[in-house]
């Protein structure tokens with residue numbers, strides 16, 4: 027399936043931007059916009075951002091001065107459909123949603139086909155709904171909204187495991203403590219609830235990507251045990267870390283951690299990343315909640331989890347947009363280049379998120395002048411436009427050297443950040 031943005035009027039008239047995979051598209055007067063409109067005073071520097079995950083396409087105005095218009099109405103956010111027109115200044119863009127199979131990175135489809143709508147049934151309750159498909163005979167797995175909400179609260183049992191209790195809920199699903207009936211071992215099972223009807227092909231692709239990430243073995247990476255699909259729900263079984271994620275740990279200690287504990291956690295996370303980057307993996311979703319910490323005596327052992335999961339989930343079409351709605355809380359950790367070029371991220375992008383995590387653990391605050399509840403569009407604008415607030419201003423008890431190490435991870439330009447996890451780790455070890 028594919029989304030096309032066809033320019034009907036304005037300086038790029040007749041150009042067509044085609045999306046066969048999830049991506050973002052920035053419109054504005056800043057030179058790294060995808061639709062760069064330097065001479066049209068109507069537009070703000072970062073005017074609006076489209077998140078595309080064919081066949082879905084979400085438009086977000088980034089607090090622009092003159093507003094973003096869809097079919098003549100001013101919108102702050104809009105789910106776009108085939109035939110919608112986005113207007114601003116002299117520019118008019120037509121949204122086309124095209125059905126049909128596309129092999130990865132293949133030539134885009136000709137924009138003549140209309141979206142194919144098929145009937146789908148919820149695998150849990152049988153309720154019928156409509157969904158967009160690539161072909162009319164494609165088999166789609168679908169969970170209705172009510173069942174998704176229910177399964178998020180009470181995950182269904184997985185054969186071979188005895189479910190014990192829910193450990194936490196995140197943007198993609200729910201994590202349960204369970205016992206492996208064969209080995210008796212305690213494990214964590216994450217069940218992933220697709221937001222949209224998914225094809226068998228997408229599901230297989232997702233599982234392949236999970237298998238690739240599962241090959242990462244390191245003492246500071248949560249061990250992968252098993253995965254599968256049960257009643258249309260994908261589940262991932264990993265080692266259970268009997269402790270708390272770093273966010274909960276910080277909460278339990280009054281909002282932030284001591285400099286020593288933060289340095290210990292962050293250097294262990296950097297060890298894990300150094301290993302992963304050497305093997306060509308980028309995490310893409312580093313945050314306090316994805317570092318699981320166990321304490322024994324005065325020692326903290328930290329393990330990184332959810333390698334590449336957010337990206338695989340989105341790429342497979344299970345999440346409708348590149349930045350799933352519920353990621354809002356941690357969207358603030360994303361580096362600007364990841365927002366602009368969702369698929370093309372580098373090790374330095376992970377290091378920015380490590381910087382954000384370290385900042386939050388040291389100070390209990392975000393490095394940008396926004397709150398954890400600030401809207402997504404304001405957060406995105408802040409990521410693009412606001413320099414990070416130097417850590418020293420927020421955590422005066424942390425040494426100047428350590429603060430500079432964190433600040434250097436948070437520079438907007440990836441080339442001016444730490445260039446490797448190892449370099450950042452070594453600097454921290456020597457400073458702390």
Ligand SMILES: Nc1ncnc2c1ncn2[C@@H]1O[C@H](COP(=O)(O)OP(=O)(O)O)[C@@H](O)[C@H]1O
Pocket residue numbers: 193194195196197198199200201214216248264265266267268269270271274315316318331332
């Ligand atoms: N392997 C695990 N062992 C123990 N707790 C876990 C494990 N994996 C996840 N959790 C807990 O479950 C919560 C939800 O996880 P997740 O769905 O990945 O959402 P998020 O990472 O956004 O918090 C985590 O914050 C963590 O506290």
Ligand SMILES: [Mg+2]
Pocket residue numbers: 196315316331332
């Ligand atoms: Mg997680």
